[in-house]
Amino acid sequence: MLTDVETKSVSPVFVGRSTELATLRTALTRATTDPQALLIGGEAGVGKTRLVEEFAAAARRRGAVVAPGGCVEIGADGLPFAPFSTALRRLRRELPDQFAAAASGQEEELARLLPELGAAAAREARRDEQGMARLFELTARLLERVAAEQTVVLVLEDLHWADASTRHLLAYLFRTLRTGRLVVLATYRSDDIHRRHPLRPLLAELDRLRTVQRVELGRFNREEVHRQIAGILAREPEPDRVDDIFERSDGNAFFVEELAVAADEGCCTGLTDSLRDLLLVRVEGLPESAQRVARIVAEGGSTVEDRLLAAVARLSEDDLIEALRAGVNASILAPAPDRDGYRFRHSLVREAVSDDLLPGERSRLNRRYAEALEADPTLVPADERVTRLASYWYHAHDAAKALPAVLDASVEARRRHAYSEQLRLLERAMELWDVVPETVRATLRPVDYAEVYPPCGCTPEQAPLRYLDLMAEAAVAGRLCGERERSMKITKRALRLLDEEPDPLRAAWFWVQRSRLTQSLARGDGWAELGTAQELVRGLPPSEVHAEVLASAASWSMLHEPGPEAMAAAERAVEYARMVGCHDIELNARLTLGGLMVDAGDIDTGLAEMYDVKERATELGVDMVVGRAHVNLPSVLEGVGRSEEAAGLLRDGVDVTRRLGLLDSEGWVWGNLAESLHSLGRWDEAARAAHHAQRSEHSAKPRAGGSMRLAYLAYDRGDMAEAARRLAEARTFFGTHDPMPQ
Template sequence: MLASMQQISVSPVFVGRGSEITELTDALRRAGTGSPQAVLIGGEAGIGKTRLLEEFLQRACDGGAVTTLGSCLEVGAEGLPYAPLATALRRLHRSLGAEFEAAAAGSEGHLARLLSEFGEADGEPNDEYGRARLFEHTARLFERFGAERTLVLAVEDLHWSDRSTRELLAFLVRTLHRSRVLLVATYRTDDLHRRHPLRPFLAELERLRTVQRLELARFGRREVAAQLAGILGTGAPDHQLVDRILRRSEGNPFFVEELATAFEDGCGAGLTDSLRDILLVRVEGLDEEAQRVVRIAAEGGSHVEHALLAAVLDDDEEALIEALRAAVGANILRPDSEGEGYRFRHALVREAVSDDLLPGERHRINRKFALAVEAQPQLVPCDALPARLANYWYHAHDPARALPTALDAARAARRRNAFAEQLGMLERALELWDQVSEEVLTHTLRPYDWAETYPPGSCDHSPADADCDRIQLVDVLAEAVVAARRCGDRERGLSLAKRGLRLVDEAEHPVRSAWFRINRARMLGNLRRSGDDEEIARAYRLVDGLPPSAVQAEVFALAAGVAVVRSPRLEHLELAQRAIRIAEQVGAHSVEVHARMTLGSLRYDLLGDAEGGLAELTAAVERARQLGVPDLLLRGINNLASMQRGLGRAEEAVRLAREGLEYADGNGLQRNIGNILTGNLVEALADLGQVREAQELLAASELVGLPGSHAEFLDRMGGDLAVLRGDFATAATLLAQARAANRVGQAQHSVPISRLAVRLAAYGGRPLEARAELLAALAEEGRLGYEADVYPLLVEAAGVEADSLGLPEAEAGRAEVLAAIAAAGADLRPQSPLHHGWARLLEAELARARAADTPEQWARAVTELRPTGLPYPLALALLRAAEAEVRAGRRESAAELLREAAELAAARGDRPLGAQIAALAERAGLTLTPAARPAAAAAPVQAVGDSFGLTPRERDVLRLLARGWTNRQIAEELYISPKTASVHVSNILGKLEVGGRGEAAALAHRLRLFPDDLAPAGR
């Protein structure tokens, strides 16, 4: 009705901001090529962010892009999640209709949590994974929109954004990689105090190459003059007026508009210095009735519906329209784009009007809004109703009404997987609890929804106990603990759980107390902090011996599950079996399947029953399929893939990991659980020698992965692949990152990390460092069940000891290290052909480290490893067998072994191993090509050092250097000066391409340049 009214103070021309428009246009162009972009526009209040955005959106629309806009809400926004995105999607839905519905096909049940027009949300649980699914399906919707045309999603006033909105926006920015989407967001810089939650959000996004940040500066004299000319419509304004308004406004465009209006009204520019007075001057120019309407609208929120305003005012409709017409005509209020309500011309004006209200007046107005909404809920959108009502009662200072509505708003936020907003409303309820009478708590609050937080059967009371039928403070705390855990605020969750434990008498309510304990344990584990074992042990003592309950089953299952990745013992096997029996008895189906998966792993780890463990885990996966719980099924597929890979069945592991990734993608969990499935797939592909695909998958995972998600696994895999490329510097960096992420030290991660460290130290010519890494790894507990990782660690560590034979500093302690390696190998239980092959390799490497290996030992290892089809351990065995054959004088046999090893190393892209194979062939005078020569014409073995271009004197120096002699000792032995010895050493280091004397000595021993010099020689 009022949408066409003229707004006199807005300049009809767009002033300045040429460089900003250019940067936005460039970002739009890049997005149009399929490279999604994000632009964050900051500036102080009134600087012109909205005007710049409006101008750009119009130009983008004129250029053929689809644009949509949503604004974050200021007043009444608490507990109302996703508001700007819901508005933006609603506008897209209205403008695109069938095209929008086609893009959303298959995701309606998930997107209903954002847009009520899609009807009822799906029936999936509201848990952490539910939120991940919502985010994934939202990203998929924008990907479909951006497949054929460019989409611009604009969000205003990020400084008022709720946490769920920020997290969803960050997810979109990180995950939209091949879509024609441009995200533009504005925020106030002067609102960002040191602890403002938007600060870390901006810092996180700014690190991404697709994100650009613009800061709008104030206008100079030229822009102010142009703005005044447009507003006043009088051509070039008077110079003195420009100077006065520039001085008073300090170049803030909004203040320029307000001061220009004052000038038109005959006030000159001589307004009071108070900012509030500047903002209120045109409000005070309205008649009394219009001022009353504006004051009431200011408490309605950033946006207030016409019907709601009419219900609150309860005035004659004609009088209300006239008052609104005056407010719109004075450019204080604006009709919104849909014509259903009003917004203030600028948030600063609303703030000034609200701040000018008396305290009692503000409470009274909010009470009127609350009563109107309670009487006619249809006055506000249904998805905003619980939060709006809760906030009106809260700001009305009526705890008895604010508490139940806060709980209702928390439940509504939970149904939308907006756990941060749920937590905020629950904490408000906790704040109000003591202000509400016992009568209200008993008769007004509806019973707590137990099933959402406590599993069935976790109430310690008898069914007849009244306390079990009404909400209690501990119930709110329990829900807040879950909300904090789900939204990732685990520090707050720990604090809330601790408060809950103080309220619960564990002797009277052991099950509730145990529930809080296991939730604390989970959060401590997520935070990689110690103490979770103690919490689980305490929970176990509380429920052991009690009647069966879901909490009891969960405690037992959690205790057994944590042990799997730490130090499993036979008692944990029994514990998993107890958890299964109890879960079956009480109907806790998900807990039962979790426990069965744990049991499968324990049978493999503890009993050495590989086939039994596989069968148990396979059956649990099928049960998870029947239940239809995506995260449970993916846990099973992931564990099954890992177990198959550990047994050497890499092809089956690849199949399972691919299946899991496809399922994760279809259920919105690709960027969550998908990360660890990707890690398993990468590892299995590397085992098979398909390194290029493994590298591509890992690179893609790093692009879309959430920060910190399974970083220890993905970083370590990245380090392993870097070693294959010979990029030791990158591998060392990734090793450090993996160690930092694996602070808890789970064996499934720490053993492969130690192996990577040993390999890097060995390739760097640091045998003592490699030894230290090994001994530290052997000191850790819980290595059983990881034969596929422990065997390679032991084999490669034994290889380092063999390569450093004759190195003086490595001789001390060698016998003890070899004994420790042998003892660790004896503790392992080979359960597959791969394990048996590694066991033969270990025996041979230990013999080589004592200079006692035989060709027959290596031949047995080769024979065991051939059926596995895995290139790496076989190539290593072939190399060592070839070395043994060379020493035995069987050159043709050695050449055949080396050629096969070279082919395997090349196919896998293993450059370091390939270099060792080539070096042996060169030293032995063997060719790696299949062309054969007559045996009689075979070339003799090259002289030691010829392959490096060493002179005879340098070979003599290197022999002594390898014994650990100093330059002076070398000089005395060879009858040369110490200076000449130093020159020879420098030349040797350069020709060997090593960084120091230790590396040169290690290389000489590893390559057996002096095979007759295996024992240290002293003087």
């Protein structure tokens, strides 16, 4: 509606940045042979977006497809995968045939990023610890295929607002993209990256990758400020005016714009040097209705849709248009580039306007946003609806409305494998729990919100949702997203609560989680925790928890103390899992049982069992067992001298685990392949496989396997120094708390 309105403060002349623009153009040229990854950092207002826009225009002139996406801030909440969803949506629109071919067969999984591809896979992430990794792998392969013949520039802006899942996916792409004419470009606000900012560890990690280029934008010098002002005013500015603006802006491009326009409009007198006052002075010069609309837009998020804004503003259509026109004419608001809506032209102004709201005003606006969205869910894109509603109700300080909305958002985050966001939302739900009336909590059911945690003693339809259910979901979400310390704290707290209200099944389930966390945090071998879990279920009727406890104990024993007790635990785990109809636990326990049979000397029976599990797990789509089968079965084959058979199975395993996105399983497969190739005398091939096992996206223990194999190879070649170095490397990966036989 207002897209043709000109903005006076934006210079039509692109000033400076010749070196940075040349870097980006060089990356575009190099992308014809290898994917390129770039990070652009700079303080707020320094000109990151303008540089990206200039580069994008140049890339389009050279025939590239540019797919932009921005991180979306809603209060303090980021939307899971928001920039990737937006960019993929644009890519699908620009290259429909290539996109359809690249996504073929994986639409259900990719729908977690782009819902319009179809319904997300019905098979949820229960016990599928690699769900996020599989989604990341499919995304990487999708981009490589789409960019196989056509240069694609993926632009992800405002990483300082990125949700954790977006950060993880970006890091994965930067580490793993190998083919395709692809440029991945991300921007972030460097002055926001304080010591505890969640983006800081990612930046440090990416700095260690030789494939990632960092571009830091500095402020303009006086000559560049002079050229910028001349472009804005369309005339030569007075030297004194340039000196004054340069001194007060300190070369920040956005402040130059604000000061130049303020001075040209006669507002210079009395304008303070306070950043907040500088940003608000032109907003306060708008008509009252336009100021009101600006305040509403500021609290709605990074972008507010037309119809949602109309519902919240409660102005007549003509009055709303006039208010918006005033805001756009003043270069304060701008039409959103990717939807029918409006945003602040610069986020600094939005933040200043939002900070200027009174506390009661902020909560009232959030309530009106929430009520409007509840009344008409079509006001916002479907993939944002649940998260935005949760944020609006939470910031409206209405706990009774916020708790169900936050829980709905946590389920949506889990469905999309956005486990970091799920954890944050569940922690918010736990914060709200005690202030919500019991009558509201009684309406909530585990069947709607709790997936990982079945032992409630009655059907989900009968049982009310409990605080412990939220803790269980949060503990698993924390483990899956790598927040193991937070997960451990939640688990310990849950066990303290269960000391006060004994519930053996729930307690046993939490002790299994604690065992896993203890091992992954290298604080012990996890056996004491499993022993406690076994004592808790001893004598109880068969249940899913009982089967899982037995299967976990058998798997631990297979690696640490194989023997009759381990085999008995595996047999009972299979029996119990069959009784309660839990196929994934049954298959996992059968795989352990097969390995223990071989270890005990019943080689043919054990191998037949393991082969059958591999086929059955593939048929049923139990991906974690499929991955484990391609690790354990070849390892057992190698152990009985059938190296050629093991190597063939492992080559298949590389393709299978990569296709399923099972990163750690892939790492173990490469390490085992190196071992079998070493046995076959194909040492150079073995070394290449071992190096594959050491790829940085694999976790520590699979990488340790690669280091061990390289140590053996160096030893056999007589290179004692290299063997010692690789052995020390393996020890650092394995740690000291879990001295497994290998």
